[in-house]
Amino acid sequence: MIPFLSAWPPSPANPTLPADELHVWVASLNRSQTQLNQFWQHLSEDERARANRFYFDHDREHYIVARGLLRQLLGNYLQLPAHLIAFAYGEHGKPELAAEQATSGVRFNISHAQGVALLAFSRNREVGVDIEQVRPLDDGEQIAERFFSENEVAVFTAVPPEQKPQAFFNCWTRKEAFIKVIGEGLSCPLDSFDVTLKPGEPADLLQVKGSREAAARWRLENLEPANGYAGAVIAEGREWQLRTWQWPA
Template sequence: MNNADNTWHLPPDNLSLPDDETHVWRASLCLSPGRIMAWQQLLSDDEWSRANRFHFEEDRNAYIAARGVLRIILGQYLNAEPTQLRFTYNQYGKPFLLPETNPEKLQFNLSHSDGLALFAFTRQREIGVDLERIQRQFEFEEIAGRFFSPGEAALLHSLPDSMKPEAFFNCWTRKEAYIKAHGEGLSLPLASFDVTLKPGKPARLIRTRDSPPEATQWRLQALWPGDGFAGALAVKGNGWRLQCWQWPD
């Protein structure tokens, strides 16, 4: 499979997640008011109070929609009611299922941007996913100079201007997916590892400064979430294949 060639299929009725698969779901978070009302009932008390802390209704509704989709998909994999699932968070805010509601050791991560969301699931592997709307009017090189590694910033600089938006967001989403898989936020310095970014080239973790073998232990995968978006998936370990499912709106 070409690295960015993922196609989104409707999921089968008998959905399962074998050990050697990673699933990514794509979903629109723009739901009808009726659906938002119904899905509020799926949220736990802490999710409910978090939803109510959003200043803008649009952000509140996107949060409710994302948690609703997440709970329904997890419920399908675990054969559980969405409301029965209990989340816990590490000190950097990464959500996990509490072990007692996760007998199958499912790992997940999610990302949302501009009304669209990606949800990634696997078994017993660290996983991170990121989605960004590609902006075309942006100080690409200035931001790259501040956040990317010197090698990544130099490669971006060398590309023709027409390639820079895609290359920049390739780099951004790949770095973010890897950071999210680790789950330690920016305590993993962004410049301490290098990823590929050139459009048309496969996604790859090239090197890590602190632990060189780490680069061979991870697989980065470019995702193609739709026109105007960039996406990336990071999973620890090899020997898995990707399935991409479209949430039925």
């Protein structure tokens, strides 16, 4: 079981999603067979087919839990059975609610890594979230030089060696969250915008394609969802309250 940080409280029984709030949930994807069976019941036929295409059991099980939990949380917000949630997909594969459910204004995004998932929800504002396990990388410097912006590379190079893993994944999760919120996938170069990355420094989107004004329409927040993990969430606008919860074990 993943050791969650105590700063993330247990989830409320019946949360609502006001327009001025952004909700992020952290959950372990390592579940009992009973729970797996329950999440399986939430899935559509195409989701079950995709689950069955995974070669490794743990990958299949993590997909079932992540997708089933997404449906369950959306069902709670929309007051619908989880299996009735319908999805549509953008040009670059970003999922969203389909048909009449989209009129609710509920937006969402999900990310998972090494058995831990983050699920973010908002209303009438785009949202992106990312999580990674913090670990040393032998080729971290090379990856940074290839994908980070010139300013980010300079900051990363100056970080003390013992802080480099955290700095690297601070930058990576913040960049991935932005790529996901704009829905452009890999068509948006990672070095076309700047984020902060120093450990202990507030998360911020500094500029987008040289424009501070373009960056100002977004608010980026650092997340510490579990011991040894880095996370980030970003959403449109700046006047919203972030609320974080832990899904029950």
